[in-house]
Amino acid sequence: MILVTGATGTVGSAVVHRLAADLPVRIMARDPVRVAGAATTAEIVRGDFSETESLRCALRGVDVAFLVTNSLAHDDTRFIRAAQSAGVRRVVKLSAAAVADSCADDLITRWQRRNEDLLRGSGMEWTLLRPRSFMSNVLSWAGSIRAENVVRALYGTSANACVDPRDIAEVAVRTLTEEGHEGRTHTLTGPEAITAVEQTAQLAELLGRPLRFEELCPEQARVAWGRHYPPAVVEALLESAERQRDGTKAQxxxxxxxxxxxSAGAFRGWASDHLSAFATP
Incomplete structure (x- = not known):
């Protein structure tokens, strides 16, 4: 039995789409009705990382689990203990490329490192997926593109080897269904390092209309992110952006x-497939 968590998120939902119908699959979600695209043979259950009993039920009979967590409020301890008790053989964890960067010491990266250490010390087999930034992060520009034909971002000429989430999902499915990935760490990037200015230009070409890029200063970015995230997360994002400015995310x-x-999917291909998100209503 394969358990998929994070099934309503960017990568988890793509994993659900790609798992073959003849595989025994259980999908855990806090809101099961939001799960889309699963095979009719998949079992969908309610589960919450903060509720031990729901984790025990979701993990019962599971051999391999795909672990996606995003709440900084707690680490993976509860899930890992429940997996150990359930006899789970292997856990494939979605982490982040920044974990391997010795200069990265922000809140989010420290949290990811802690979770990786917990899994490696669990006694279960493990596989770590460390993607660079998701190409889909540019969906945060959709509102200003639709309304103003403007992209606003920090450090617009800094490059990031961002990756198509669909590639991450395809790798995840391979690691969940094939042997030979035990004890392995896979760092996943796109085929090129690309800047926000270059992404804006490609979106403009694909949309067939001019887009303007407006550079944010750090304080403007702090205010903009502060509308959506708590202060500690905002500071972590600013530190991450500074590392990108220094070239640490371009490899x-x-x-x-x-x-x-x-080859890994290029940004132009991802943008072409998601162009409706940026189109003028």
């Missing part, structure tokens, strides 16, 4: 090609 890897036998 392109080959893991996607090695694991999938094809």
């Amino acid at each position: 392109v890897g080959t893991e996607v090609f090695r694991l999938l036998g094809r």
Whole structure:
């Protein structure tokens, strides 16, 4: 039995779409009615990382689990203990590329490191997926593009080897359904390092209308992010952006090609497939 968590999120939902109908799959979600695209053979259950009993029920009979957590309020201790008790053999965890950066010491990266350490010390087999930033993060620009033909971002000429979430999902499915990934860490990037200015230009070309890029200063970014995130997370995002400005996120890897036998998807392809999100109503 394969358990998928985070099934309503960016990567987890794509994993659900890609798991074959003939596989025994259980999908855990806090709100099961939000799960979309699952095979009719999949079992969908309610579960919450803060509720031990719901985790025990979701993990019963599970052999391999896909672990996606995003709440900084608690670490993965409760899930890992429940998985150990249930006899789970292996956990595939979605982490982040920043964990390997010795200069990264922000709140979010420290939380990811802590969770990785918990899994490696659990006695279960483990596989770590460490993606660079998701290409889908640019969906946060959709409102200003639709309304004003404007993109506003911090450090617009800094490059990031961002990755298509669909590639992450495809790698996740491979690691969940194939042997040989035990004790392995896969760092996942796109095929090129691209800047926000370049992404804006590609979106403008695909949309067939001019877009303007407006550079935010750090204080403007702090205010903008503060509308959506608590102060500690905002400071972590600012630290992350500064590392990107310094070039630490521009390295392109080959893991996607090695694991999938094809090149990683480029930003232009992702944008073409999601162009309706930016189109003028």
